[in-house]
Each structure stands twice: as structure tokens, then as C-alpha cells.
Amino acid sequence: MSYITTSISDKVATITFSRADKLNSFIREMAFELQSALDQLAVNEAVRCIVITGEGRAFCAGQDLIEATDPDGPSLSSIVSEHYNPVIIRIRNIPKPVIAAVNGVAAGAGANIALACDIVVASESASFIQIFSKIGLIPDSGGTYMLPRLIGMQRATALMMLGDKVNAIKAREMGMIYEVYKDESFSEEVRKLALQLAEMPTYGLALTKQALNQSYMNNLVQQLSLEDELQTLAGNSADYKEGTSAFLEKRKPLFKGR
Numbered sequence: 475m476s477y478i479t480t481s482i483s484d485k486v487a488t489i490t491f492s493r494a495d496k497l498n499s500f501i502r503e504m505a506f507e508l509q510s511a512l513d514q515l516a517v518n519e520a521v522r523c524i525v526i527t528g529e530g531r532a533f534c535a536g537q538d539l540i541e542a543t544d545p546d547g548p549s550l551s552s553i554v555s556e557h558y559n560p561v562i563i564r565i566r567n568i569p570k571p572v573i574a575a576v577n578g579v580a581a582g583a584g585a586n587i588a589l590a591c592d593i594v595v596a597s598e599s600a601s602f603i604q605i606f607s608k609i610g611l612i613p614d615s616g617g618t619y620m621l622p623r624l625i626g627m628q629r630a631t632a633l634m635m636l637g638d639k640v641n642a643i644k645a646r647e648m649g650m651i652y653e654v655y656k657d658e659s660f661s662e663e664v665r666k667l668a669l670q671l672a673e674m675p676t677y678g679l680a681l682t683k684q685a686l687n688q689s690y691m692n693n694l695v696q697q698l699s700l701e702d703e704l705q706t707l708a709g710n711s712a713d714y715k716e717g718t719s720a721f722l723e724k725r726k727p728l729f730k731g732r
Contacts, residue, residue, distance in 0.1 A: 596646075596654050597655060
């Protein structure tokens with residue numbers, strides 16, 4: 475039985491959490507399937523943008539607590555270190571833009587997987603909740619790293635301690651996510667965004683992602699040096715040559731992601 479589905483169309487790969495009867499909550503097999511799918515898409519040259527979304531009325535409700543509390547199941551340490559941490563690392567390191575298309579509730583690890591993506595968009599009916607405090611746990615899946623950087627320490631602390639549900643509009647207003655689309659046009663808008671990214675110079679986008687990742691650790695001098703290094707790589711790319719030629723020739727560029 476498969477718990478995620480992957481489809482590829484027009485250079486865009488869509489990963490869909492497909493455990494809708496359980497609000498797409500994670501179990502061990504589902505986590506490993508997601509890791510495998512990300513690995514395959516990372517090296518698939520036909521794919522230039524990845525969308526992660528959920529089936530049904532939820533994006534992902536986080537960890538399935540039946541598995542987490544099963545005395546014969548994986549420990550909490552195994553769940554964090556073997557299920558979720560590898561997913562977050564893959565999302566941040568994959569050299570392609572990754573969109574989280576949050577179609578419904580994103581709770582716990584589900585919310586933090588979404589926030590680890592490069593661009594997060596949500597339907598009007600979607601919501602985000604750091605639900606860990608409700609059961610005596612701490613936010614994992616990179617939540618304590620990403621959320622304060624997105625919305626500030628004060629708001630992140632409050633949301634994590636109080637476990638408040640944040641609707642999509644408020645999430646956009648506080649800088650947690652990029653954009654909100656109407657429910658009825660959500661799939662169409664996500665598709666347009668993904669196609670736009672897939673047609674862009676994705677080699678340069680990958681270098682941009684690398685620079686952003688490093689900016690969390692570097693001081694200003696280190697970051698300036700990294701920008702110099704990565705700009706040189708970008709400037710030697712076929713996409714840069716195509717982009718400048720197209721600009722001078724007043725035509726639409728045809729980027730190859732190289």
C-alpha cells in the first residue's frame with residue numbers, strides 16, 4: 475500500500491499525501507516513501523519544480539499518535555530522527571524550488587514540513603497549528619528553527635506554547651506564508667506558480683536556495699563572500715548566457731536549468 479502519490483507533468487512533480495482518511499497523518503512507511511520520492515525527484519532532470527500537497531481536507535495532521543503511542547512501535551526519538559529530520563534536510567537541500575500547497579489543516583510536523591519548503595501557499599480554508607504543546611511535546615521537524623525566522627521570536631513562542639490555530643489569511647499577514655488563494659481556484663493557482671518556477675533559470679534558483687540556507691549560519695562578511703562565489707557560478711551558467719542574450723535580443727528566454 476502506498477501512502478503518497480507522485481505525478482510529473484510539464485517539468486512539475488507533485489507529491490500528494492494520500493492518507494486522507496487519517497488527515498494525512500504520518501506513519502513510518504509514509505515518511506520513508508516521502509524520503510524516497512524526494513531522492514528520486516532530486517536527480518530527475520525532467521523535473522524542475524516540486525509541489526507537496528495533501529489529499530482530501532487536510533494537508534497533513536502531523537504524526538499518527540496511534541503509532542507514536544504503540545509500545546511496539548517506533549520511539550519518539552526514532553520518529554524525529556528517522557522520519558522527519560531526513561525529510562526536512564532533503565527539502566532544504568534539494569536543488570529545485572519546492573512549493574508547499576497547503577490545502578487544509580497543517581498541524582504539528584505537517585505544519586513544519588510545509589514551512590521548510592521554499593514557497594508556502596495556502597487555500598483560504600487552510601490553517602496552521604503548532605499542536606505539540608497540547609500533548610506535552612515540543613515542536614520538531616525544524617519548527618523551532620524556521621518559525622521564529624519567519625514571524626519573529628515573540629509570535630513563534632506564543633504559537634508554540636499556546637497551540638493557537640492560525641488561519642491562512644492571518645498566516646500570510648504575519649509572514650508565515652507567501653500567498654493565499656481561493657478554495658475554488660487553489661489547484662489552478664498552484665499550477666500556475668509551479669509552471670512559472672519550472673520555466674525560470676532553475677540553476678540560479680538552486681544557488682539562491684543555497685545562499686539562503688547558509689545565511690542562517692553566516693555573518694555578513696561570510697555571506698558576502700558566499701554571494702561572490704555563487705554569483706561566479708551563476709555567471710558561468712548556460713542560463714545566464716541565455717537570459718542576457720534574450721534580454722538584448724528582446725525575446726523570451728528559454729532556460730534549461732543549467
